Amino acid sequence: MKKIEGMTERDLLAIKGKELDKEEIFLWFNVSRAGWVHDGDIKKPHAELFGLCSNGYFDCQRILCYPNLSQILAQQLVQKLEDRNIRKIGWVVSSASINSIRFAFAVATILKAVHIPIVEIETKDREALWRTIPSRAKVLQIEDMIITGLKVQKIRQLINVKNQNEVEFLPLVGALVHRPKKLEEEPAKKVVGLIEREIWEVRSEECLLCAAGSKRCNPKTQWLELIGIG
Numbered sequence: 198m199k200k201i202e203g204m205t206e207r208d209l210l211a212i213k214g215k216e217l218d219k220e221e222i223f224l225w226f227n228v229s230r231a232g233w234v235h236d237g238d239i240k241k242p243h244a245e246l247f248g249l250c251s252n253g254y255f256d257c258q259r260i261l262c263y264p265n266l267s268q269i270l271a272q273q274l275v276q277k278l279e280d281r282n283i284r285k286i287g288w289v290v291s292s293a294s295i296n297s298i299r300f301a302f303a304v305a306t307i308l309k310a311v312h313i314p315i316v317e318i319e320t321k322d323r324e325a326l327w328r329t330i331p332s333r334a335k336v337l338q339i340e341d342m343i344i345t346g347l348k349v350q351k352i353r354q355l356i357n358v359k360n361q362n363e364v365e366f367l368p369l370v371g372a373l374v375h376r377p378k379k380l381e382e383e384p385a386k387k388v389v390g391l392i393e394r395e396i397w398e399v400r401s402e403e404c405l406l407c408a409a410g411s412k413r414c415n416p417k418t419q420w421l422e423l424i425g426i427g
């Protein structure tokens with residue numbers, strides 16, 4: 198993380214005006230211990246989380262805890278969405294996890310839009326706020342990480358059922374990390390991600406890397422070993 202932490206305000210401002218490619222952003226994740234993907238070499242270790250094997254690991258909170266990085270990444274996503282003709286957005290919604298809130302708020306700030314985290318269990322105060330998205334408002338959904346698209350569907354269903362007015366969801370959803378099994382299949386094609394990687398998870402008995410003798414490492418406790426310098 199030293200490389201990023203050591204950046205001056207001027208360095209960061211210079212980045213803000215420049216479009217970063219996916220590899221540069223992935224490098225930020227990698228040096229922050231926030232993202233790793235297996236490179237295909239069967240001799241190298243692979244990730245083990247919750248008992249399953251995987252070719253990748255992402256933890257957005259290790260990036261989003263830095264407000265300046267969140268702001269730069271949000272700017273990068275806004276640029277990508279504008280390139281896909283997603284403009285004039287009045288409302289941004291997200292799920293209510295802390296990481297989605299952080300990232301969606303940063304995006305909404307740049308868009309000068311309202312941000313509403315959608316909570317599944319409502320208190321009276323929250324209910325009053327998020328059921329009032331006006332009709333004909335263009336609503337953009339932003340999440341920190343999208344895997345299967347189920348989270349996106351769930352948020353939309355909640356809004357459709359509980360909002361006072363019918364709303365217009367924009368056709369694309371924005372994410373900091375988009376890590377589906379297949380990028381070329383629906384609903385993955387509707388997601389614009391700053392990082393986009395195909396990530397699989399399988400049981401050890403079905404894992405080709407385990408079968409080839411690759412070691413399993415927990416990214417939280419064996420990070421250096423996982424990335425090959427431990």
Ligand SMILES: [Zn+2]
Pocket residue numbers: 243250251400401404405406407408413
């Ligand atoms: Zn395995």
